[in-house]
Amino acid sequence: MEPSLLNTQIVFASSAPFIFSKPKVGDIVVFKVDDRIYIKRVKEIKNQRFSLNGDNKKDSLDSKEIGWINKEDIIGKVIYKI
Amino acid sequence: MKRMFDFLSKILPTNIAFAHCDIPCGVYDPHNAQMAAHTVLRMTQLLIDVKVPEGDKVENIEYTKHHNEVARMVRVKEKHGELVEEELGTLENDYFKEEHYKKFPNLKKLIEKAVKLSIKTRQTIDMDGTQKMIDAIMEIAEIFYKTKDLVPVRISSGYPTGGEIVSHK
Numbered sequence: 001m002e003p004s005l006l007n008t009q010i011v012f013a014s015s016a017p018f019i020f021s022k023p024k025v026g027d028i029v030v031f032k033v034d035d036r037i038y039i040k041r042v043k044e045i046k047n048q049r050f051s052l053n054g055d056n057k058k059d060s061l062d063s064k065e066i067g068w069i070n071k072e073d074i075i076g077k078v079i080y081k082i
Numbered sequence: 083m084k085r086m087f088d089f090l091s092k093i094l095p096t097n098i099a100f101a102h103c104d105i106p107c108g109v110y111d112p113h114n115a116q117m118a119a120h121t122v123l124r125m126t127q128l129l130i131d132v133k134v135p136e137g138d139k140v141e142n143i144e145y146t147k148h149h150n151e152v153a154r155m156v157r158v159k160e161k162h163g164e165l166v167e168e169e170l171g172t173l174e175n176d177y178f179k180e181e182h183y184k185k186f187p188n189l190k191k192l193i194e195k196a197v198k199l200s201i202k203t204r205q206t207i208d209m210d211g212t213q214k215m216i217d218a219i220m221e222i223a224e225i226f227y228k229t230k231d232l233v234p235v236r237i238s239s240g241y242p243t244g245g246e247i248v249s250h251k
Contacts, residue, residue, distance in 0.1 A: 005101065010091055013099075030099050039099035043175075051175050054101050067171065080087050 004028065004055045005039065005081065013039075013076035022071065023050060028078040031069055039078070050074065110177040112223035115169035115196075116247045118162040119219050122203055123212045123243045125159035130207060163204035166215070167197050173226065186225045192218050216245065223248035 005011065005028070013030040023029055027042045031052065040052035049068040132152060135144040174193050183189055199215035202208060220236070227234040232250040239247045 007101075010096075011099075012087060012090070037097050037099045039101050053175070067175070082084070082087055082091060 004041070005078075010082040011039070011078045012080040012082075013078050015076040017077045017079065018071075018074065023074055023077065029074050030076050030078065031074045033069070033073065037075070110173060110226075112169070112173065112219065112226045112248070115166050115173070115219050116216070116223060118165035118169065119200075119212070119216045120239060120241045120243045120245070120247070121162040122159055122166065122200070123209075123216060123245075124241070125155050125162070126203065126207055126209055126212050127243065129155050129159070130209070160204050163200045166200040166219070170197055170200075170219070170222070173222070177226070178229070182225070182229050186228075189222070189225055192222050192225075196222060213245075220246070220248045 011028075011030075023042050023045070025042050025045060028039065029042060029050075029052070030037060030039050032038075038052075040054055042050055043053040044051040046068070049070060051068055129152065132148075132155070135148055170193055178189065196215055196218035199211050199218065203212045203215055224234040227248070227250040230250075234248050234250050236246040237249050239245050
């Protein structure tokens with residue numbers, strides 16, 4: 001996620017922003033796939049499903065295993081970076 | 083503000099979030115989508131040509147064998163149609179970048195067209211639609227090789243379906 005987030009950086013994520021609205025393109029979100037938690041940016045929304053990519057262009061190729069995510073898999077939005 | 087979040091980070095539950103799901107391989111190829119599309123075409127041809135047992139003396143086992151044969155062909159057609167969608171999704175979401183879509187303005191529509199046809203050709207027995215899906219995937223493959231500064235070429239597929247596939251010089 002560099003340069004937006006650095007390795008080992010601490011962030012606060014909350015589900016509160018998604019109580020009344022849905023994730024938007026550009027949001028950095030925390031989500032769960034197979035009991036593993038990931039952090040990426042929403043790239044595209046299609047049919048209520050979300051495509052997520054990293055910011056680091058060189059490494060963002062690695063999202064191919066994740067694919068499209070359902071809203072219920074999104075845990076929260078990053079609201080603060082320490 | 084920072085002090086408050088520093089404090090909160092010490093008392094609230096924390097989890098590690100990963101930004102990478104696996105090792106970035108960088109290995110992409112439109113070949114799999116093309117091969118899967120030709121498999122859909124082949125299964126469609128076989129399903130059109132399949133012979134239904136006829137006559138008064140046909141035993142039940144002949145019908146069962148026929149249903150088994152058709153079921154297997156439909157399963158392979160379905161599986162490879164899904165593979166087309168999956169392979170194109172990987173190219174769309176992971177390989178092609180904003181600059182590619184800008185340089186090749188028809189790329190997005192070509193991918194959408196091919197994915198829609200991969201669904202339609204699963205739902206139906208549609209030779210024309212399957213050929214159109216192959217044509218769209220070949221155009222995507224040509225764009226793919228151009229983004230890698232390779233010269234795309236259309237070569238004989240060598241498959242029982244005939245036709246061509248896109249490779250590069």
